[in-house]
Amino acid sequence: MSWRIILVFCFLSLSSPRAVAQPPRPGGKSVLLLIPEDTALPAMATLVASLRSSLWESQGGPVTLDVESLDLGWARGATYPQALHTWYLTKYRERRPDALIAFRSDAIQQALQLRQALWPDIPLVVLSEDERLWEQQPRPERVAGLWLRYDMRATAELALRLLPRTRRLALVNGASPWERAQQALFLRELRPLLERRGLELIDLSNLALSELLERAGELPEDTLVLTASFMTDASGRPLVGREIARMFLSASNRPAFALHETVLGLGVVGGALVSYEAVGRQLGLLTCRVLSGAREEFLAPLKPAAVDTLTLDARALLRWDIPRERVPDGVRLAFDEPTLWERSRWWVLGALTVIGLQALVAGGLVVERRRRMRAQAELVERQRLEKLAELEARRTLDQLAHMSRVAALGELAASLAHELNQPLAAILSNAQAARRLLSATPAELEELSEALGDIVSDGKRAGEVIHRMRVLIKRGEPRQELHSLNDLVREVARLLVNDMRLRGADLHLSLAPSLPMIQGDGIQLQQVVLNLLINALDAMAELPAGQRHVRVDTVASVPGQVELRVQDSGGGIEPTRLARVFEPFFSTKEHGLGMGLSISRSIVEAHGGRLQAESPPGQGALLRCVLPAAHLESSP
Secondary structure, three states: OOHHHHHHHHHHHHOOHHHHOOOOOOOOEEEEEEEOOOOOOHHHHHHHHHHHHHHHHHHOOOEEEEEEEOOOOOOOOOHHHHHHHHHHHHHOOOOOOOEEEEEOHHHHHHHHHHHHHHOOOOOEEEEEOOOOOOOOOOOOOOEEEEEOOOOHHHHHHHHHHHOOOOOEEEEEEOOOHHHHHHHHHHHHHHHHHHHHHOOEEEEEEOOOHHHHHHHHOOOOOOEEEEEOOOOEOOOOOEOOHHHHHHHHHHHOOOOEEOOEHHHOOOOOOEEEEEOHHHHHHHHHHHHHHHHOOOOOOOOOOOEEOOOEEEEEEHHHHHHOOOOHHHOOOOOEEEOOOOOHHHHOHHHHHHHHHHHHHHHHHHHHHHHHHHHHHHOOHHHHHHHHHHHHHHHHHHHHHHHHHHHHHHHHOOOOHHHHHHHHHHHHHHHHHHHHHHHHHHHOOOOOHHHHHHHHHHHHHHHHHHHHHHHHHHHHHOOOOOOOEEEOHHHHHHHHHHHHHHHHHHOOEEEEEEEOOOOOOEEEOHHHHHHHHHHHHHHHHHHOOOOOOOOEEEEEEEEOOOOOEEEEEEEEOOOOOOHHHHOOOOOOOOOOOOOOOOOHHHHHHHHHHHOOOEEEEEOOOOOOOEEEEEEEEOOOOOOO
16 A cells, blocks of 8 residues: 555544644635646646746736645555545545646546535536546536647657658557556557558557666667656656656667657657646636636537647757758757857858968968078088987987996896905905914914904805895796795895995885795795885985885785785876786886886786785885785694
């Protein structure tokens, strides 16, 4: 049961008729309007506003217009109309309007029952979409009415004239009881046209909204769409027709035509569009004549209200490549903005004339200039060739100088030479001191022992440097072993400490204690750490000494993973290059080969991890290496 029914019964159970009754309003005329849908809908809102304005203008003063929205299109079940009747009997038992207006056949039935129960003698003005409203029953008295025609046949004929190669018509309509009744009327109107033209009908009515939008984008190429209304879908969900029209027109792959002026401008090509402003105006004029005592003749069928006009959207014609020559005479074109030539023809002609004169003057100046420059052409050409030769010689010299610098300044040659030079120099000095101590009389054995100890210590230091280099450069099959990420970082840091000093860079290590072990090839993993640190040093080459800082962190923020973060204080990576830094042969450095980060990423992914680059604003480049922690079997 609808929530509206529950609300009505709850209200009636708590209120007596006296609690809701109101005295008649003093002065002026009073009209009660029953409309089938919510006044928030664009069509209903436009009709009510136009009706109120027409009543005021025709009466020459204020007219009280009470509006009741019945929500018939959104309601389900046979109990809802009875609940409405009970509610309005209670609400209007002591309020008597001067006239009653009802729009649409289902609302007209409610109005007849309410008038019969409360005010049998007041006039009723109806606006019905069914011209033969009273064909199956006796016509009531004191009723004046108009027929609001939704001309689907005229809309279809206009659409076929604009798109003569059409072979299919797709009909879109909602699933409410009123919409299903309208569907039957539309099919009766279209059937002769379909048979005469041999057209296929694609029925898109009574569908769920999601299915409707999906099928709208898959219509055959030789199809045009006729849209009626869409107040509810197959699930019974209430909808706002204008918003559904906007969604449908965005999804549809074929041109669509409509019956309601409220959707004009959303993308429909056009149709025999009903103007609800004109509907409200004609209904107001008829109501005023009835309020003045005129005996309006009740006709069966009803007299049609002239409120629909063949209208097309000029922008939609352009979108679907429909030639203007196919538009019939008398059809109104909406949004038909004139071209620049049509708006300002004389201004355009004047501008073109001025531009032409300026072009002639400029052409004369160019010819004169070319005459004066012809004599200088050979001299200019010789100077150009000499300049090119000079630039080429300078470029060759620059390349040779660059190769010399690259050969002389290897990335780690200076650092290794410096680190080896210190222990070797110490060994030489201690050896010379030991020789002097041996030749002394008597021999100073204690000092000699200290000198020999220093020689051993410095020899081990030099051996460690060589050992670390040999470990990194030796070849062999990858070995899966357990390693401490912190130890790998420390080994590489010791290897690069002198290179960082020579470059004027500071290294800050922040290694998490109790870090889980990782499994893999230690040489390959050290190569990753080495590449990331060298990349960070190169990224800070343009910074002055003292501002070059490299920060290395190891963390275990996620269970089962360890993470290595290397961040420099350089200028960062441009957003356009951030996604390409791991591509082979792509480098942000002027002389880089673009292989270091690519090789590092391949090693990390081979170990089941990932390597990614970030560039936090104002914080340099950040490279994050995430590796899985080793699964250690617990001992029994």
